Amino acid sequence: MGWLNRTVCMGAVAVTGACADPREGPEANARGDEWAAARAAMVRLIRAYGVTNEAVLDAMSRVPRHEFIPPPFRDRSAYGDHPNPIGHGQTISQPYIVAYMTDRLRVGPGAKVLEVGTGSGYQAAVLAALGARVYTIEIVPELAEHARRALHAAGFNHVQVKCGDGYHGWPDEAPFDAIIVTCAPPEVPPTLIEQLRDGGRLVIPVGLSGFAQTLKTLRKAGRELVLEDELPVRFVPMVSDPGAPRPAP
Ligand code: SAH
Numbered sequence: 001m002g003w004l005n006r007t008v009c010m011g012a013v014a015v016t017g018a019c020a021d022p023r024e025g026p027e028a029n030a031r032g033d034e035w036a037a038a039r040a041a042m043v044r045l046i047r048a049y050g051v052t053n054e055a056v057l058d059a060m061s062r063v064p065r066h067e068f069i070p071p072p073f074r075d076r077s078a079y080g081d082h083p084n085p086i087g088h089g090q091t092i093s094q095p096y097i098v099a100y101m102t103d104r105l106r107v108g109p110g111a112k113v114l115e116v117g118t119g120s121g122y123q124a125a126v127l128a129a130l131g132a133r134v135y136t137i138e139i140v141p142e143l144a145e146h147a148r149r150a151l152h153a154a155g156f157n158h159v160q161v162k163c164g165d166g167y168h169g170w171p172d173e174a175p176f177d178a179i180i181v182t183c184a185p186p187e188v189p190p191t192l193i194e195q196l197r198d199g200g201r202l203v204i205p206v207g208l209s210g211f212a213q214t215l216k217t218l219r220k221a222g223r224e225l226v227l228e229d230e231l232p233v234r235f236v237p238m239v240s241d242p243g244a245p246r247p248a249p
Pocket residue numbers: 001090091092093116117118119120121122123124137138139140143164165166167182183236237238239240
């Protein structure tokens with residue numbers, strides 16, 4: 001999910017050696033350095049692509065992306081500018097898209113942010129590294145559990161992960177200063193608009209899977225949604241349980 005149609009996927013950043021947990025022994029420490037070098041190269045590429053928000057770049061230079069990729073899928077391409085598989089038919093977004101979406105949200109320390117589509121937990125970690133208070137919802141129980149563990153292991157203990165259907169949002173914690181959706185619904189779900197505070201931003205890919213989708217940045221202004229930005233993208237669909245409220249066709 002999340003790769004830009006018009007962006008050429010750059011080759012994976014060169015990291016030699018097999019994948020291992022960098023916390024295990026001297027050899028693994030050397031590999032930890034390789035991960036760090038790959039991460040720095042990833043951030044340079046994102047900057048070259050035009051994201052110049054220093055807070056976002058700093059957050060992404062501190063979050064160990066490879067640790068959010070489950071071990072069976074973790075390899076030297078963890079920091080390449082493309083999506084990475086995370087199991088259950090899902091992917092972690094291309095780093096550039098993570099940077100772009102995070103930048104568009106315009107959140108700073110203390111902001112209360114809802115994410116729909118936790119996946120690996122990486123996007124949630126980037127938001128937490130920015131100092132946001134993060135609430136994230138994932139519909140696949142195994143991924144919610146994986147993300148919980150990965151966030152904890154990386155030290156992002158305050159991120160709240162809920163297993164559920166994002167079409168409901170998180171009513172008990174609303175309103176949110178910003179909402180980011182990392183799977184594509186056919187239309188903007190009204191529940192999420194209701195749960196956004198006035199003046200807050202919603203960054204969301206909209207459109208049917210297999211067709212053109214548009215990543216929209218919307219700002220809530222009273223009863224209006226102001227479109228600030230859009231970009232062609234391809235995301236996995238936002239699915240729903242049969243009982244959940246669906247947007248009008
Ligand atoms: N942000 C993630 C990537 C998300 S992939 C990361 O950083 O890794 C999109 C995720 O949305 C998938 O894990 C998928 O299971 C989830 N998803 C799809 N429909 C959903 C829904 N209705 N509610 C919550 N999560 C949903």
